[in-house]
Amino acid sequence: MDNLVAATITLPASGPSVLACGAWLKNTVCITQDNQAYVSSLIGDLDSAEARLVLDNTVKRMCQTLNIKPEVVAHDLHPDFYSTQFAMAYATQHDLPIIAVQHHHAHIAAICAEHEITDAVLGLALDGVGLGIDNKPWGGELLHVKGSQFQRLGHLSPLIMPGGDRAAQEPWRMAAGVLFQLNRSDEITRRFSAQSAAATVTSMLQQRLNCPVTSSMGRLFDAATGLLGVNEIQAYEAQAALQLQQLAEQHGPVAALTQGYRISKDNVLDFLPLLVALIDCPQVKNDISYGAALFHATLAAGLAEWVKNAANKSKLVKIALGGGCFHNEVLLTALKNNLCSSQYQVLTARQMQPNDSAISLGQAWVVMQRKVTS
Numbered sequence: 001m002d003n004l005v006a007a008t009i010t011l012p013a014s015g016p017s018v019l020a021c022g023a024w025l026k027n028t029v030c031i032t033q034d035n036q037a038y039v040s041s042l043i044g045d046l047d048s049a050e051a052r053l054v055l056d057n058t059v060k061r062m063c064q065t066l067n068i069k070p071e072v073v074a075h076d077l078h079p080d081f082y083s084t085q086f087a088m089a090y091a092t093q094h095d096l097p098i099i100a101v102q103h104h105h106a107h108i109a110a111i112c113a114e115h116e117i118t119d120a121v122l123g124l125a126l127d128g129v130g131l132g133i134d135n136k137p138w139g140g141e142l143l144h145v146k147g148s149q150f151q152r153l154g155h156l157s158p159l160i161m162p163g164g165d166r167a168a169q170e171p172w173r174m175a176a177g178v179l180f181q182l183n184r185s186d187e188i189t190r191r192f193s194a195q196s197a198a199a200t201v202t203s204m205l206q207q208r209l210n211c212p213v214t215s216s217m218g219r220l221f222d223a224a225t226g227l228l229g230v231n232e233i234q235a236y237e238a239q240a241a242l243q244l245q246q247l248a249e250q251h252g253p254v255a256a257l258t259q260g261y262r263i264s265k266d267n268v269l270d271f272l273p274l275l276v277a278l279i280d281c282p283q284v285k286n287d288i289s290y291g292a293a294l295f296h297a298t299l300a301a302g303l304a305e306w307v308k309n310a311a312n313k314s315k316l317v318k319i320a321l322g323g324g325c326f327h328n329e330v331l332l333t334a335l336k337n338n339l340c341s342s343q344y345q346v347l348t349a350r351q352m353q354p355n356d357s358a359i360s361l362g363q364a365w366v367v368m369q370r371k372v373t374s
Contacts, residue, residue, distance in 0.1 A: 015368030019070035022360035030360035103130025106362030107322035127323035128218030139216025148370035154267030175226025247292035261302035304338030
């Protein structure tokens with residue numbers, strides 16, 4: 001099909017034909033027919049007119065080539081995504097019902113679709129950002145997912161993003177937010193003296209001006225890279241996290257920091273103690289690669305305990321891991337080792353990638369089940 005369809009996924013049940021329009025980054029679209037899901041080749045990030053035109057043409061060509069007329073349209077919760085706007089325009093033009101699917105629900109649903117699972121799973125979704133049902137940026141989420149429904153069981157402790165989205169490109173800003181949370185604002189300008197905006201960011205934090213909070217694992221990685229001095233400004237998406245992973249690989253495995261995290265009564269997982277260790281530990285100061293390895297090991301230990309607690313409480317044995325952070329083999333391997341030694345069945349991406357390119361598949365599978373069961 002002229003490389004139009006990158007993956008064909010056999011779903012565990014049939015349903016109405018869904019056109020799912022994907023996310024903003026690493027966009028794909030998915031069209032279903034009966035129990036088959038057809039996921040397009042990677043369209044890419046929708047921040048250019050060219051990519052948006054490719055999305056338009058891809059939907060048209062897939063419908064024609066596959067001879068499918070969508071019966072319902074799915075999209076991300078975020079109203080500003082071009083994929084959302086396209087979905088709304090398409091649904092209006094063709095007089096079709098339209099359903100929004102939360103980003104991290106879609107991540108976990110994509111894993112379920114690939115593994116042909118219809119019963120409940122515990123989902124751990126770790127990525128950069130996705131709009132939550134509370135209209136806040138999520139990205140470190142523990143979810144109970146069953147078909148078209150999900151419940152947020154817990155999340156990572158919120159981090160401050162001074163400058164909003166700009167903090168996602170500049171890890172030193174995430175690090176500055178951590179220093180502020182630790183009542184160490186006086187260290188910001190000294191630690192980040194190369195950044196001309198350091199004093200301004202300190203003032204923003206003190207006044208809480210343009211300082212949203214996020215539960216994102218991606219931003220936690222950014223904060224760590226900023227605090228370790230690995231990366232202050234990224235040249236491309238996820239550069240900082242990749243550099244941290246490479247340093248951890250170079251060093252090799254280390255024991256987790258036993259007091260490096262805490263889990264609150266309302267199931268919020270807080271890695272602030274780990275970040276304190278990255279700042280103050282003499283061994284980290286002498287060897288940044290050790291700091292990177294310690295960060296990964298402690299993340300895996302904290303996440304595993306968090307997941308096991310929730311799995312035992314909810315009596316679930318299937319655990320789905322989705323989101324772009326699971327491209328990180330150091331984190332994924334350590335977490336799987338922590339979980340697979342127990343009685344849990346750990347599910348990860350197979351044909352699809354764990355990142356946002358799988359969102360359209362997840363959206364389609366959620367909506368198919370919603371329409372079937374309603």
